Amino acid sequence: xxxxxxxxxxxxxxxxxxxxxxxxxxxxxxxxxxxxxxxxxxxxxxxxxxxxxxxxxxxxxxxxxxxxxxxxxxxxxxxxxxxxxxxxxxxxxxxxxxxxxxxxxxxxxxxxxxxxxxxxxxxxxxxxxx
Amino acid sequence: xxxxxxxxxxxxxxxxxxxxxxxxxxxxxxxxxxxxxxxxxxxxxxxxxxxxxxxxxxxxxxxxxxxxxxxxxxxxxxxxxxxxxxxxxxxxxxxxxxxxxxxxxxxxxxxxxxxxxxxxxxxxxxxxxxxxxxxxxxx
Ligand code: HEM
Numbered sequence: 001x002x003x004x005x006x007x008x009x010x011x012x013x014x015x016x017x018x019x020x021x022x023x024x025x026x027x028x029x030x031x032x033x034x035x036x037x038x039x040x041x042x043x044x045x046x047x048x049x050x051x052x053x054x055x056x057x058x059x060x061x062x063x064x065x066x067x068x069x070x071x072x073x074x075x076x077x078x079x080x081x082x083x084x085x086x087x088x089x090x091x092x093x094x095x096x097x098x099x100x101x102x103x104x105x106x107x108x109x110x111x112x113x114x115x116x117x118x119x120x121x122x123x124x125x126x127x128x129x130x
Numbered sequence: 131x132x133x134x135x136x137x138x139x140x141x142x143x144x145x146x147x148x149x150x151x152x153x154x155x156x157x158x159x160x161x162x163x164x165x166x167x168x169x170x171x172x173x174x175x176x177x178x179x180x181x182x183x184x185x186x187x188x189x190x191x192x193x194x195x196x197x198x199x200x201x202x203x204x205x206x207x208x209x210x211x212x213x214x215x216x217x218x219x220x221x222x223x224x225x226x227x228x229x230x231x232x233x234x235x236x237x238x239x240x241x242x243x244x245x246x247x248x249x250x251x252x253x254x255x256x257x258x259x260x261x262x263x264x265x266x267x268x269x
Contacts, residue, residue, distance in 0.1 A: 020255035024248035031244025
């Protein structure tokens, strides 16, 4: 597993743990009521689960598993993917702050991160050995 | 493919089927004037899809495909691996029936079943993270 995938997967695992814990708190609260405030956690749960966990894991595994180039550098222009990783996570944190403007900035950062990731990954999508 | 992976994927496929079945019932509710109680299935429908199917097959395939931890324990601690499988699935099945039941018959037994379901799933999540962590590495 290349280094960037290691970091993406590590981040996604941490988000999985935190996101599930938040989900568990809300579910507990549904069964045995603790506080109505726990419902405020729902947007964090959704964000951590869908983007932090699932999307980032898929990106990390894609970076690892799709065909590499036959000549070095075998992973191509990796700095693009690294910047995408950084922007994606910073964007995610900004969204998690849950302030109108920061959500917008965060979403735009995540969008740009994915643009960069797509630009990076597209040329790697080819038959093995080409 | 390791046995544990097969179990994860087979269970995952069952949740996938069940959740889409619930999805059909949900959209059919207003059309056929089915009981409004059907809507208590909505969170279950969602989580059978994202926990039972997506997260579960990721867990199963990671167990199979991630770099080997060591010669002695190539796939990490197998007992922990099975505990993840058991906690996740018992937790989710409990949610599957207790969440709708609790809303239709608000008795504390179903409330506590939901609490148990929550704890089991959270335990499964962290156990998985803990067990797979050492396999997330450069080869
Ligand atoms: C420990 C496991 C989990 C627990 C206990 C849990 C619990 C919950 C609860 C209590 C809600 C609020 C449901 C409601 O509207 O009544 C919720 C919503 C949601 N969860 Fe989870 N969750 C878990 C895992 C996940 C995972 C792994 C994902 C995605 C990959 C996910 C995605 C969502 C989404 C998208 C919603 C919003 C659904 C809606 O709008 O109704 N959850 N979760």
